[in-house]
Amino acid sequence: MAMVRFKVGQDLIPDGLTLPQILSFVHLASALKNNIILVQPPSVIPSSAPTSPPPAICNFLADALGISLEATLTCWKLLKEEVWTYTTAEQEVFELEAAFHDHRWKQGIILEAFLTLYLPSQFCTNSLCARSKPLKKDQHHQAVVYTLVHRVQPAWSVHLSCQDCCTNYHNNFSVLGGLHTYYGGIPKYIQVGEHQFVENTVINMWITMMLVGWFSATNCARTYNIALSWQQEADLVLGGWQFGTTLMTEHVWDAFIIYMLLQDHCTQDICMQVPHTGSQKDRFTELMKQQ
Incomplete structure (x- = not known):
């Protein structure tokens, strides 16, 4: 059977990754956007994908998808814009629960629970406050x-x-x-x-x-x-x-x-x-x- 290689623009997705793995990468990473935003420096705009996710997220994605850390970082580099603009439906998030259940305990405090309850906004909404940074x-x-x-x-x-x-x-x-x-x-x-x-x-x-x-x-x-x-x-x-x-x-x-x-x-x-x-x-x- 011939091997299929996937391209993003002019770049190739790492060898051996299947289409389901690529889609799961986008879905899982998108579900963790708030976790990724939280640890970025204040200078990073929440509406833009950061250069790389934190180590705990990278390790979780690698474990959950059964791929190397290097392949995970390459996928992020090539697919981060798709991840950042993708809206994960709630039902779709819960369908990924097995991945969280099997791998969350390994990767630090923020991944120890499948649900993370965030705020509606990353910014201060006090009308009397002049703060504009996240x-x-x-x-x-x-x-x-x-x-x-x-x-x-x-x-x-x-x-x-x-x-x-x-x-x-x-x-x-x-x-x-x-x-x-x-x-x-x-x-x-x-x-x-x-x-x-x-x-x-x-x-x-x-x-x-x-x-x-x-x-x-x-x-x-x-x-x-x-x-x-x-x-x-x-x-x-x-x-x-x-x-x-x-x-x-x-x-x-x-x-x-x-x-x-x-x-x-x-x-x-x-x-x-x-x-x-x-x-x-x-x-x-x-x-x-x-x-």
Whole structure:
């Protein structure tokens, strides 16, 4: 059988790479764009592909695709523009889960979870702040995400902070002056605890169960834990995860409250604000009284 060589412009893709490997390279690398952006110097514009990805990403791609590190770097050189402009669909990302599961533990902190929850923007959005460079001061916290189709997932929640105005940016909201200010719209994953997030489709399911089936929040949590989580606690413990996967009743109630309040604010075209201080159960009380 004749060997097929693939070209990008006038350059040849390394010997031995198959078309599925090339496509997987683009898909995997594209799914990791936020990870790549985060470690670049502030002078690198997020909309442009960097010269090379960080070593952990290169090693992960090489392991996942079964190719040499040299071939990985060559693929990046030739395909980085395609990687940077490619938009990976969510379903497509989850189809790559096996690669993350098999190889993520080898490559350092940011790849230890399949899901990484980033901010909507890499820039400070405080209208009173003059900073124009991308945010680079980051913290990563372990989290657990409850999804509908893809069960319970360990995740990293990435927080960025602006060193100029001291605004802290989280996945769902920013924190400044003692206030949580939620971003506009309904997040894909809604934070319901310090380290717990719930996919909004799961919350919609719970609302339907409550309205149609007269389920209590406790039974919503039990149903998810028994029928949908599919996740063994041991899997996360072996991976060094400090949080269990059991969904609690208070997570269901908080998800319901936050989701409904966000929907109400969306209809008014305003951003929701709640106190940063106090316990989670009391944070939304005053806002609910105003409804």
